Amino acid sequence: MLSQLLPNRRDFPADDPIFALNAEAQSRAAKGESVVNATVGALLDDNGQLVILDTVMELWRELTSKEIAPYAPIAGDPAYLTALVRRYWPELSHHGSGCATPGGSGALALSIRNFLEPGQALLTLAPYWGPYATIALENGAHLETFPYPEPGHTLDSMAFMQKAETLIRHQGRLLIWLNDPCHNPTGRSSSPASRGAIFEALRQLCHLGPITLLLDLAYLEYTANPGDVMAALQDYATFAKEGKVLVGASLSVSKSLTLYGARAGALVFPWTQDAPLQAALAMSCRGIFSNAPRAPQSLIVKLAKDGKAQARLADEHRHWSQKLQVRAQALSDSLRSEALPGIPWQGGFFVTLPADHPKAVADRLKGHGVFVVPMPEGLRVGICGLKAEDTPRFAKAYKECV
Numbered sequence: 001m002l003s004q005l006l007p008n009r010r011d012f013p014a015d016d017p018i019f020a021l022n023a024e025a026q027s028r029a030a031k032g033e034s035v036v037n038a039t040v041g042a043l044l045d046d047n048g049q050l051v052i053l054d055t056v057m058e059l060w061r062e063l064t065s066k067e068i069a070p071y072a073p074i075a076g077d078p079a080y081l082t083a084l085v086r087r088y089w090p091e092l093s094h095h096g097s098g099c100a101t102p103g104g105s106g107a108l109a110l111s112i113r114n115f116l117e118p119g120q121a122l123l124t125l126a127p128y129w130g131p132y133a134t135i136a137l138e139n140g141a142h143l144e145t146f147p148y149p150e151p152g153h154t155l156d157s158m159a160f161m162q163k164a165e166t167l168i169r170h171q172g173r174l175l176i177w178l179n180d181p182c183h184n185p186t187g188r189s190s191s192p193a194s195r196g197a198i199f200e201a202l203r204q205l206c207h208l209g210p211i212t213l214l215l216d217l218a219y220l221e222y223t224a225n226p227g228d229v230m231a232a233l234q235d236y237a238t239f240a241k242e243g244k245v246l247v248g249a250s251l252s253v254s255k256s257l258t259l260y261g262a263r264a265g266a267l268v269f270p271w272t273q274d275a276p277l278q279a280a281l282a283m284s285c286r287g288i289f290s291n292a293p294r295a296p297q298s299l300i301v302k303l304a305k306d307g308k309a310q311a312r313l314a315d316e317h318r319h320w321s322q323k324l325q326v327r328a329q330a331l332s333d334s335l336r337s338e339a340l341p342g343i344p345w346q347g348g349f350f351v352t353l354p355a356d357h358p359k360a361v362a363d364r365l366k367g368h369g370v371f372v373v374p375m376p377e378g379l380r381v382g383i384c385g386l387k388a389e390d391t392p393r394f395a396k397a398y399k400e401c402v
């Protein structure tokens with residue numbers, strides 16, 4: 001009956017597939033079975049408990065009623081937007097044009113509404129974070145993909161150029177989502193050469209129509225090499241300042257501050273102060289969710305004024321980055337012990353393992369009590385929830401099932 005009422009929803013799965021897998025893993029564990037659940041998308045400690053950054057919660061507890069209860073400005077508190085942007089580009093004194101959004105998801109959705117016409121496609125690299133497809137669909141768009149380079153390879157510049165050119169010639173405009181650095185789900189970052197290939201293609205295509213390059217920055221605090229992350233951000237800033245392509249960022253405090261449930265993020269264009277763009281973003285906010293939650297905005301503003309809290313937070317990020325690095329290394333070593341190739345990790349909560357028939361392999365792994373998320377390009381393994389001591393069992397099962 002419902003499908004008759006909502007005819008455009010007929011193809012939607014009843015359950016989010018990742019939630020369904022996670023629920024199955026948890027229910028088997030609750031019955032006493034020993035399971036390895038690598039489907040989780042939040043950072044867990046080695047006891048399986050959600051990691052919540054102490055520094056952030058201390059600041060949260062200090063918030064006053066007036067920092068929580070009133071509506072935030074429609075486009076967000078400008079001090080919040082600037083503070084968030086300065087976490088990644090500290091040299092900037094202003095956030096440019098932008099608005100606060102409910103999480104990075106809200107920012108991604110708003111980018112479609114403002115930079116594509118209904119029915120058009122946005123371009124991203126595959127594999128990608130699964131909800132990209134849902135966010136696109138829900139906002140009247142769809143995804144076109146280009147392969148994420150294999151480890152040690154550079155993005156195929158000619159093929160990327162062709163793909164982007166076909167789209168921009170067809171649509172008259174182009175929106176690209178680039179989840180870089182610290183990509184979900186490969187756990188890798190674009191090499192300088194791959195970034196350069198993308199920049200060069202966009203430089204050559206920008207005369208065909210407006211191009212928006214949106215960086216989806218969700219996992220930058222969790223990396224083996226903070227210096228590489230900063231270098232990538234500087235590359236993007238330099239490209240943005242050329243002024244040929246509109247460069248923006250989808251920002252989120254979900255992973256970065258472990259404030260998943262606070263639903264705070266931002267869509268920002270730090271190198272552009274443009275009144276019509278600002279007005280359009282504010283209009284989108286008003287029309288979709290009115291304004292984003294006040295409390296996390298107040299918290300970020302507080303954090304930006306508190307050097308000691310920033311130092312404590314940096315220590316916590318370092319600690320958890322090291323934990324993720326240990327887990328990734330343990331997984332790689334365990335795979336090698338099974339005579340399989342290791343897996344590189346540069347940042348974020350996941351790695352992707354190869355599989356010719358990912359769904360079938362994931363199903364077989366369940367028979368070994370091991371849960372992963374199948375994607376068309378392989379298996380998403382959440383090292384954010386995978387203990388180092390479970391990696392030998394994981395690798396053995398993977399070898400048997402793949």
Ligand SMILES: Cc1ncc(COP(=O)(O)O)c(C=O)c1O
Binds near residue numbers: 102103218252255265
């Ligand atoms: C790649 C990527 N982008 C964006 C997000 C957005 O998260 P949120 O809407 O919670 O800020 C996530 C969350 O998992 C993600 O993995």
